[in-house]
Amino acid sequence: FNQLLVGQNPNKVISKDTDSLDVLKDTIPVLIDTLEMVTDTSGVLDSNTIFKPTIDANITISSDSVVDQVVYGSRDSNYMDVVNNQIHLYGNAFVEFQDMKIQGAYLIFDFNTNIAHAFKEVDSLGLYMDRPTFTNPDQEFNYQELKFNFKTQKGIVYDAISKEGEFFLHGNKTKFLSKANDTLNLDDQIFNENAIITTCNHEHPHFGIRCSKLKLVPDKLAVLGPSNLEIAGIPTPLFLPFGFFPLLQGxxxxxxxxxxxxxxxxxxxxxxxxxxxxxxxxxxxxxxxxxxxxxxxxxxxxxxxxxxxxxxxxxxxxxxxxxxxxxxxxxxxxxxxxxxxxxxxxxxxxxxxxxxxxxxxxxxxxxxxxxxxxxxxNVFENKLRSNFGFRHSMPGTPFSFSMTLNHSQDNRTRKVTVTLPNINLNMNTIFPFKRKNVGSNDEKWFEKVNLKYSGAFKNFVQTTDTTLFTQAVFDEMQYGFSHKASTGASFRVAKYFNVTPSASYEELWYFRTLENQYNSELLFDTISIDTIPLTGQEVVNQDTTFGTFSENIVGGFETFRKFNSSINVSTQIFGTKTFQKGWLRGIRHVIKPTIGLSYAPDTRAKYIREVSTDPNEKFVDPLEYNPYQGGIFSAPLSEKAMSFTYGFTNQIEAKYFSKKDSTEKKFKIFNNINVNGNYNFVRDSLKWSDVRLSGNTTLIKDITNLNFAATYTPYLKSDNRSIDETVWSRRGRLLAFDNFSATFNTRMTFKKLKAIFQSDNKSDDKKDIKKGNKTKKKIEAGSIYDLLEKFSINHTYQVAVRRIDEVDTLMVNVHSIQLRGRVQLSKNWELTVGNIAYDIKNKSFI
CATH class of the missing domain: 2.20.50 (Outer Surface Protein A; domain 2)
Known part of the structure; x- marks a missing residue:
């Protein structure tokens, strides 16, 4: 092996042709200077003198050597096995050859066979730590163990994990063939044995397709042999004889x-x-x-x-x-x-x-x-909705603009409602008379007057999905404008009173309204046709109808105007009682009374319309109807009203002495108790309204919420209907009881329930509570408490008392219990229980 290996020491050179004993005798070879100094003919050496290297032409390269240098190294240590011609690398070891790199905790490189052998690191407990990697420009492998031949560029990888496109490939045994030394293939090829292909990114995937053989061409195609679907490591009967998975990038x-x-x-x-x-x-x-x-x-x-x-x-x-x-x-x-x-x-x-x-x-x-x-x-999707729009905040102005499309559709009734366009122009609250560069202390009363406006245009149609985008849609289309303006202010009078006058005006423009018509013609409707058995003569049974009504949408410009105004005065009254001794140290009562006067003109008499119900003038009984009913904008008609209103909001708090930390603490007895009613000056009778009382509070350390409401009437009743005779005139009292209801809502989580049962009276636990720590008694893992820790129990109980024919009747309206929560089956699996409800009153599940 005469190819140079470059390691941690760049001056250390080893040649395969060198005798290993000579290397042991002299480990520091004499380096021969291969650079000859070029002689300057001028005899003067300049700093820019160039030295030309001399190459020994007698050095020959073995045909068995790799074609490029191999770079290796490690973080921890390494040693050279001269006998076996191997180098051992420990701790973040690596070997690099051209564009390929192997990294691992422990790596052996054999100079005789050109094979790198990499292993996964094992800690002191025998557990595998970070997985080693093999990378090249096309893919990256995570593995347990690897063998790679740098000369043939073939490798065997055990328990490899690689990613191709959106898929993760897990192979028990993987063979890698590089295209560099294969003249028959133009691409790298990967062969897997007992592999699984999946989109799950876990080291042990939760699902995937398990196959005995798999061939992979990176960035192109994965071909599977006989395979089946596997979920949570369990094979399923879903079988594939073969499969193709494209792996194209981009x-x-x-x-x-x-x-x-x-x-x-x-x-x-x-x-x-x-x-x-x-x-x-x-x-x-x-x-x-x-x-x-x-x-x-x-x-x-x-x-x-x-x-x-x-x-x-x-x-x-x-x-x-x-x-x-x-x-x-x-x-x-x-x-x-x-x-x-x-x-x-x-x-x-x-x-x-x-x-x-x-x-x-x-x-x-x-x-x-x-x-x-x-x-x-898709089959059972019954509701369809659309909401699409353009919005502009119009910076530098108090206005904002929006134009939207709104649509709703019911597939069961086949009804479709479309609003296009729905244009809105809104103006934020402005103070038109406010002076600039004036402090709040110098503010005049007229500067507190505010103004607000909103305008809208709507084009609305209600049709069916079969007639959508037909001429019938345009015939039934309704459109109109809406204008709303309001003004108000807030003043402080006599230091303790807040006075808030307000007024609002609304004007609606309709281009299509409702018109009821009466048809006085006599109509005959055939009910059935019978045959007389003996003669065979047909007998026609008919039903006659005299006078019918029809509702029509007619065109034309119509307006609706509505105005109302009010003025309210409010203040606050505080009452406090303190105690120097005992558990109770004080009670505080805050009353916020409000009185007001409101006025609204009569819109019913002005806009109501009538239609005759009988052609005979002796039986005149006209039918009244609202021409704006079902229109583009809602326009309810009301009678003239001028009312005096009153209301009282009460808040009751208390303070107690805590012996645990020797301090005084507050708690609320009632969050609020509201009392309100009104008197209408323009009504001909029953001018006083019922007096309504409502409130809420919390019980049992904020676990239970109590909401209550009651109604008292100032008038007597006959057949459960109010008559124009006061309770004071008959009984000498201002009010009479009418009805009362109370609702208890209790919500308890199993985690809080477990904490209650685990608490004891030991002093250590009390000290922990004083410090604000939550002391918990240890429960064995996997107990029923741990399984139900994310569950909650909701209990609802509603009781009502109603006076019927001067007799008070007690009834239970609602009594139910609900259970909902989640069960953590494993680290990655969770079961959600949406709602299990039981109606205790009716003894049935809801």
Whole structure:
């Protein structure tokens, strides 16, 4: 072996033709200077004098040597076995030859055979540590053990792991053949024995295709022999006689093989998802896919994905299907066509500071998904929604603009609702009278007046998926404008009172409204036709209808205007009682009373319309209706209202003395207790409203939430209906009880439950609690507590009391318990239990 090996010492040179005994006798050879000094004819040596090396032409190169130098080294140590002509390298050892590199914990290089033998490192417990690697420009192997011949460039790798494209290849025994010394092959070849191909990146994959033999051409193709699917190390009955896996890097046009072969008694044999792939550019690609049925039906889809970094990403899919089935009535062909438009687009947050376009569209006709696909998700997908829009924040102004498409579709009822466009112009709250460069202390009352505006235009239609994009859609389309403006202010009066006046105005423009019509014609409806047995004469049974109603959408410009105003006054009242001794050290009660006056004009009398119900004037009983019902904007009609409103919000807190840390601590008795009602000046009767009381608090260390509500009425009742007679006039009281309800919601996790059962009264545990540490009693691994640690129990109990015919009736409305959580089966597997609920009241599972 006369090829030079370059190691850690560049001055150390070993030749195969040199006798090993001579090497032992004289380990420091005399280096002969091969550089001759070129004589300067001028006799003067310059600093730029060039020395020319002299090459000994008598040195011959063995035909068995490798064609290039081999570089080796190690981090820890190495020693030379002169007898066997080997070098042993320890600790991050490596051997490099041309563009190939071997790394391992322990490495032996044999100069006689040109073979490098690498091993995996084993720690003091006998466990394998980091896996060694073998790399070349085409692939990288992780292995347990490796043998590689640098001359023939062939290698054997044991327990190798390599990555090709999106796949990970695990081989029990792998043979590597380099293309460098093989005149018959233009590519490197890898042969695997007892291999598994998978997309799982774990060292021990959770799933994959196990094959006895595998041939791999890097970056091109993997060919499998007989193989079967393996899950969690367990073989399955799913068997493949052979398989081909393309391993091409990058994108290129090519045929897409069918992903499914199915059979349907009506459609015949199906070849699904056959097509072609086109990489348009580095930002975009296109897939043309189709489904072919042997009965003549077909479906086609065009899919395109696009992405530009820091700009946008999205996907577009257009689908069309033409399905032919045989009629069950007369055997004729029934054709059904449908289409689908799907779009998703997301703009990167860094693309533009104040303008964005994003959203998704999922629009189908004639139940496209359920007719084209046969999987569960598509067949039983009943709700489809779309929301796609353009938004502009309009910097430098108080306005923001948006234009969106909104769509909802129900495949069960076949109803489709589309709003296109939905344009909104919103103005943030401004203070139009506020002066510039003036401090808050010098602020005048008129500077606190604010103004807000919002405008909208909508184009709306409700139709069916079979009439979508037909003339019927345009005939039923509704559109209109909406304007909303509001103003308000907040002033402090007499130091302790906040006064907040406000007013709002709304105006709606309609171009299509509802019109009810009465038809007084006599209509005959045939119910049945009977035959008289003896004479054979037919008897026609008819039902007569006199007068019918019809609802029509008519065109024309209509407006709806609504105005309301209010003024409210609020303050806060504090009450505190302290104690110097005992456990209870203080109680604090905060009352926040609010009174107000509101006014709204009558819109019912102004906009309500009537339609006659009888052509006879003696029986005039007109039917009233709202012409804006079902319109583009909601316009509920209401009577005139001028009301006095009142409300009280109460918060009750307490302070107690803790003997554990000798400090006073706060807790809330009630988070809030609300009391409110109103008095309407313009009503002809029952001017006082019911008094409503509500509140909530927490119990048992915040484990249970209590919500309660009660209603008291100022009027007497007859047949459970209020009459215009006060409780005060009959009973000498202001209010009478009407109803009460309380709901207890308790949520307890098994982790918290375990902590409660593990707690004891030992002083050590108490000290830990004082320090804020959570002391836990050790439980053996794998116990039932550990298995259910991520579970929670929810208990709901609702009780109500209602006064019916002057008798209070107690009833339990809800009493149920729910269990939900997760079970950690292993490090990589988890079982989720969504909801197990039992109705204790009705004694049944929910």
């Amino acid at each position: 994108r290129s046009s090519g045929l897409i093989f069918p992903s499914e072969f199915t059979y349907d008694k009506d459609l015949g044999l199906t070849f699904r998802n056959i097509g072609y792939y086109f990489p348009i550019s580095q930002y975009m690609d296109v897939r043309v896919l189709g489904d072919i049925y042997t009965n003549g039906s077909f479906a086609t889809r065009v899919q395109s994905s696009y992405k530009k970094r820091y700009a946008y990403t999205g996907r577009v899919e257009l689908g069309y299907s033409r399905i032919k089935r045989e009629s069950s009535i007369d055997g004729s062909d029934e054709l059904s066509t449908s289409f689908s438009i799907q779009l998703s687009h997301r703009q990167d947050a860094k693309a533009h500071p104040y303008r964005s376009i994003d959203g998704s569209i999922n629009l189908q006709s004639n139940q496209y998904n359920s007719r084209t696909f046969n999987d569960f998700d």
